Amino acid sequence: MSLEKERDTEKKEKNTVLEDSSFREDDFTPLDRKSVENKESKTEDLITEELSDIEKDVLEIAEEILKLKRYDSDFEIESQSQIQKYPIIEKLYATCIAKLSFNKGYSKEDIFLSIRSLEDKNWIVTNERRTKLEILTNEKLVEILDFIRNNPGIHGRDERIEDEIGITRTPFLKHIMTLENFDLIRSKKIGKSLHYFIKDVPEDFDDYKVIFINPMIPSIIEEFFKDEAVPISQIANKLDVYPGTISYHLKKMKKLNLIKSSENKNGEKIHLVNIQLLKKYNQIFKKPNFSDLLRGL
Numbered sequence: 001m002s003l004e005k006e007r008d009t010e011k012k013e014k015n016t017v018l019e020d021s022s023f024r025e026d027d028f029t030p031l032d033r034k035s036v037e038n039k040e041s042k043t044e045d046l047i048t049e050e051l052s053d054i055e056k057d058v059l060e061i062a063e064e065i066l067k068l069k070r071y072d073s074d075f076e077i078e079s080q081s082q083i084q085k086y087p088i089i090e091k092l093y094a095t096c097i098a099k100l101s102f103n104k105g106y107s108k109e110d111i112f113l114s115i116r117s118l119e120d121k122n123w124i125v126t127n128e129r130r131t132k133l134e135i136l137t138n139e140k141l142v143e144i145l146d147f148i149r150n151n152p153g154i155h156g157r158d159e160r161i162e163d164e165i166g167i168t169r170t171p172f173l174k175h176i177m178t179l180e181n182f183d184l185i186r187s188k189k190i191g192k193s194l195h196y197f198i199k200d201v202p203e204d205f206d207d208y209k210v211i212f213i214n215p216m217i218p219s220i221i222e223e224f225f226k227d228e229a230v231p232i233s234q235i236a237n238k239l240d241v242y243p244g245t246i247s248y249h250l251k252k253m254k255k256l257n258l259i260k261s262s263e264n265k266n267g268e269k270i271h272l273v274n275i276q277l278l279k280k281y282n283q284i285f286k287k288p289n290f291s292d293l294l295r296g297l
Contacts (some may be wrong), residue, residue: 034287051123054106058096058114059123059131065092066129075126077116089115102145122183132182140167144175148185148196153209153287155193205281216241217249218288221273224259225293228270 048056066073071088083090096111107116118124123132135141147165148154154161161172166284176196179185187194188203189212200264211217216239223235232250250271253259260272278290 043137044133047133050121051118052114052144054100054104054110054114055118055123057100057104057106058092058111059118059133061096061099062092062115062118062124063093065132066124066131071154073127073129075119077119080112083112098118107193123182124155125181128178128181130178132184135178135182135184141175141179144172145179145184145198148179152197152201153195153206153213155195157193167292202284205284208258208277208281209285210284211252211256211258212288214249215288216245216254217291220246220249220253221278224271228272229264229268230271 018035022062048059052060056075059258065071065088068088068091071091072086073088075089076082077086077089083093092115093112096106096115097108100106100111101108119126121132125132130138143165147161151158151160154178156169158175162168165172167175176187178184180187185196186203187196188206189195190207193211194208197203197209219239220235223230223238224242232246234245236246250259254261258274258277260274262270262272264270275294279294282290
């Protein structure tokens with residue numbers, strides 16, 4: 001064998017070793033970016049667990065179509081015959097057929113039903129150009145969602161919004177509107193303010209949660225719990241407020257059946273705390289925690 005042929009053989013062997021090597025890397029994406037991408041992918045998988053494979057595929061296409069500004073984002077999906085009424089849904093439907101019918105074998109009927117299902121489950125929402133997946137992977141919106149979860153009954157003028165989230169009332173309310181559109185939170189008007197709760201929190205004790213935001217209310221309850229016959233003036237003195245303030249809050253608590261007025265055997269006026277109501281309240285909301293007061297019962 002000639003020297004030239006020997007060299008060619010050696011080169012081929014080296015190339016083969018390189019190609020077969022387990023250390024060879026074809027993807028030159030930086031490792032830190034790969035880590036972030038993998039984490040995001042896992043997060044998205046967890047979020048979309050409730051969706052079928054076809055719904056996930058349609059949702060991925062919807063992310064692109066909803067952002068096309070030439071189409072109005074208003075839509076309502078009831079039947080296939082209505083699709084042409086809403087150009088953005090017509091475009092989504094046509095794109096899904098083009099991309100998924102041949103590649104994935106989905107029928108037109110299945111694709112339509114998936115689009116309608118995504119609307120029913122609020123994964124796509126009229127007048128919104130983002131999907132629920134994009135909402136639930138948006139750092140600021142997730143932060144606000146967690147904030148409401150940790151502070152149920154919060155209202156738009158609460159100082160904690162700016163202190164903890166770092167935004168003012170106007171952008172907060174804008175984000176709130178988005179979260180409510182996707183059915184992730186709910187609002188309830190109590191008194192003169194709108195108060196916000198996570199969607200899946202039962203509504204039965206909303207009024208109680210809001211009244212307990214005022215720390216004076218649990219303090220008044222605690223005083224009556226310790227001594228049913230304690231005079232209002234004594235509570236006012238201890239809490240450093242006017243007796244009229246205690247009477248005002250007492251009236252609200254009576255309306256909610258938290259406290260009932262009665263008389264003891266000596267004819268003294270007493271105020272009885274609705275213990276069962278507090279127990280039920282703490283099954284839903286953990287704060288304020290009345291367990292220490294109720295432990296001795």
